[in-house]
Amino acid sequence: MANPFHQHLDELNELLVDMARRVVVAIDRASAALQEGDTAAAEAVVAEDEQVNALQFQIDDRIIELMTQYDAVAADLRFVLGAVRISVDLERMGDLAKHVAKSVLLRAPVPVVPESLRGDFAAMGAAAVRIAEKLVVILAEQDQLRAAQMGLDDDELDAIQERIHAQLPTLGYGPQTAVDAALLARFFERFGDHAVRVSHQVVYAVTGDVHLDRS
Amino acid sequence: MANPFHQHLDELNELLVDMARRVVVAIDRASAALQEGDTAAAEAVVAEDEQVNALQFQIDDRIIELMTQYDAVAADLRFVLGAVRISVDLERMGDLAKHVAKSVLLRAPVPVVPESLRGDFAAMGAAAVRIAEKLVVILAEQDQLRAAQMGLDDDELDAIQERIHAQLPTLGYGPQTAVDAALLARFFERFGDHAVRVSHQVVYAVTGDVHLDRS
Numbered sequence: 376m377a378n379p380f381h382q383h384l385d386e387l388n389e390l391l392v393d394m395a396r397r398v399v400v401a402i403d404r405a406s407a408a409l410q411e412g413d414t415a416a417a418e419a420v421v422a423e424d425e426q427v428n429a430l431q432f433q434i435d436d437r438i439i440e441l442m443t444q445y446d447a448v449a450a451d452l453r454f455v456l457g458a459v460r461i462s463v464d465l466e467r468m469g470d471l472a473k474h475v476a477k478s479v480l481l482r483a484p485v486p487v488v489p490e491s492l493r494g495d496f497a498a499m500g501a502a503a504v505r506i507a508e509k510l511v512v513i514l515a516e517q518d519q520l521r522a523a524q525m526g527l528d529d530d531e532l533d534a535i536q537e538r539i540h541a542q543l544p545t546l547g548y549g550p551q552t553a554v555d556a557a558l559l560a561r562f563f564e565r566f567g568d569h570a571v572r573v574s575h576q577v578v579y580a581v582t583g584d585v586h587l588d589r590s
Numbered sequence: 591m592a593n594p595f596h597q598h599l600d601e602l603n604e605l606l607v608d609m610a611r612r613v614v615v616a617i618d619r620a621s622a623a624l625q626e627g628d629t630a631a632a633e634a635v636v637a638e639d640e641q642v643n644a645l646q647f648q649i650d651d652r653i654i655e656l657m658t659q660y661d662a663v664a665a666d667l668r669f670v671l672g673a674v675r676i677s678v679d680l681e682r683m684g685d686l687a688k689h690v691a692k693s694v695l696l697r698a699p700v701p702v703v704p705e706s707l708r709g710d711f712a713a714m715g716a717a718a719v720r721i722a723e724k725l726v727v728i729l730a731e732q733d734q735l736r737a738a739q740m741g742l743d744d745d746e747l748d749a750i751q752e753r754i755h756a757q758l759p760t761l762g763y764g765p766q767t768a769v770d771a772a773l774l775a776r777f778f779e780r781f782g783d784h785a786v787r788v789s790h791q792v793v794y795a796v797t798g799d800v801h802l803d804r805s
Contacts, residue, residue: 439667446661452654459674543765550768551759557769558776 380445387437387458392515394430394465395573397423399507401472402566406500408479409559410493412486420476427469434462457580461514464569464576468507471566478559487555491546495539499563502531506570513577525574532567536560595660602652602673607730609645609680610788612638614722616687617781621715623694624774625708627701635691642684649677672795676729679784679791683722686781693774702770706761710754714778717746721785728792740789747782751775 401420408416438455441447447455478487488496506528513522539560543553616635623631653670656662662670693702703711721743728737754775758768 435671438671439664442657442662442667443664447657449654449658452657456650456653456674459671460678463675463678540769543769548765549759550763550765553765553769554755554758554772557772561773561776 383441384451384454387434388514390430390434390437391458391461392511394427394462395511395514397427398465398468398472399504399511401469402507403504405472405475406504408476409488409500410497412479412483414480414483417476417479421473424469424473427466431462431466434458454580457576461573461576464573468566468569471562474562475559478555489548489552492539492556495535499532499535499560503563503566506567510570510573513574517577517581519578519581522574522577525571529567529571532564536564598656599666599669602649603729605645605649605652606673606676607726609642609677610726610729612642613680613683613687614719614726616684617722618719620687620690621719623691624703624715625712627694627698629695629698632691632694636688639684639688642681646677646681649673669795672791676788676791679788683781683784686777689777690774693770702774704763704767707754707771710750714747714750714775718778718781721782725785725788728789732792732796734793734796737789737792740786744782744786747779751779
């Protein structure tokens with residue numbers, strides 16, 4: 376990408392990468408807060424979600440600026456449409472990290488996750504962080520190959536969610552604990568789904584193939 | 591809207607209205623299936639979600655066509671960006687109706703919602719259908735006033751969700767029933783959230799005021 380328009384597209388992409396980096400921090404902190412009942416970390420996640428949202432406004436403004444200044448060809452427009460959708464998904468991933476953090480705050484000082492599920496949730500948190508970190512690389516390098524494989528990483532989150540759900544009726548938890556655990560597992564699972572959508576958008580931006588994107 | 595470009599924007603909007611109409615049918619059928627354990631209706635919701643997804647592809651193609659053919663001014667670009675986001679939210683609303691339908695199928699022939707929560711879920715279903723119907727009007731008429739009030743309609747869904755959640759620990763349900771009910775209530779609640787987002791996009795498309803849109 377060399378001409379002024381493409382330089383602007385690069386800058387637009389930098390804003391997406393910045394959003395993705397903040398999402399890594401958010402889900403990492405939220406997962407740690409969940410494991411350790413750390414309310415200060417949970418509060419930081421809630422507070423800093425504002426900055427993820429603010430980046431989405433910046434991206435909107437940048438796109439409108441770009442599109443009024445330049446005549447774009449179809450390939451560039453695909454990239455721009457992709458950027459709109461990616462920012463929506465990243466914003467939502469930030470929200471989901473915030474939901475995890477809020478669950479910690481809602482039940483504190485009681486741990487929201489019971490002892491016997493702590494390991495599964497640690498695994499979910501680790502998988503979610505790994506997925507978010509991979510997303511930063513995929514966006515920064517427009518890495519098609521890694522993007523195409525994101526579904527496999529997401530399968531891990533789905534598998535852990537199923538394992539958690541399968542245990543809920545049998546571990547002797549009360550309904551409140553079971554509901555909290557089910558919703559938390561769903562937040563992580565949705566986090567992974569949005570990462571897959573972002574990855575598909577990266578593929579779409581380059582190939583125009585949208586048919587991967589929806590279920 | 592009179593010139594050829596604006597006629598094309600009108601056609602683009604028609605596609606969004608068509609999507610919204612299909613979402614009304616989907617959530618209406620899914621809610622009825624939930625009340626009556628009607629697996630045929632639930633299967634129809636799952637099958638017809640494909641058509642909602644297909645409309646999103648059409649909208650993408652139409653936008654790229656439009657943007658390569660015409661030089662748009664900032665106000666029109668806001669409308670186009672809004673259309674991208676609205677199609678994402680409507681697609682998701684279709685998915686959520688499908689999730690409700692799939693819950694019915696997963697537990698059939700056992701009703702997924704226990705007798706004592708049936709009334710609350712009937713109220714959630716009715717509120718969701720009303721919200722989706724209102725969305726059709728908001729989109730078709732670009733009705734700012736109704737759009738600005740959508741948050742109030744959504745408050746009703748949030749209130750019923752809270753009522754359902756509050757009952758779960760006390761009604762003596764097992765964890766599986768409680769988890770099913772909590773997730774179902776969340777599907778309806780998210781359905782309402784996406785309707786609010788669509789409404790905010792309609793306001794944004796006209797006023798450029800994005801600051802309503804994210805939480």
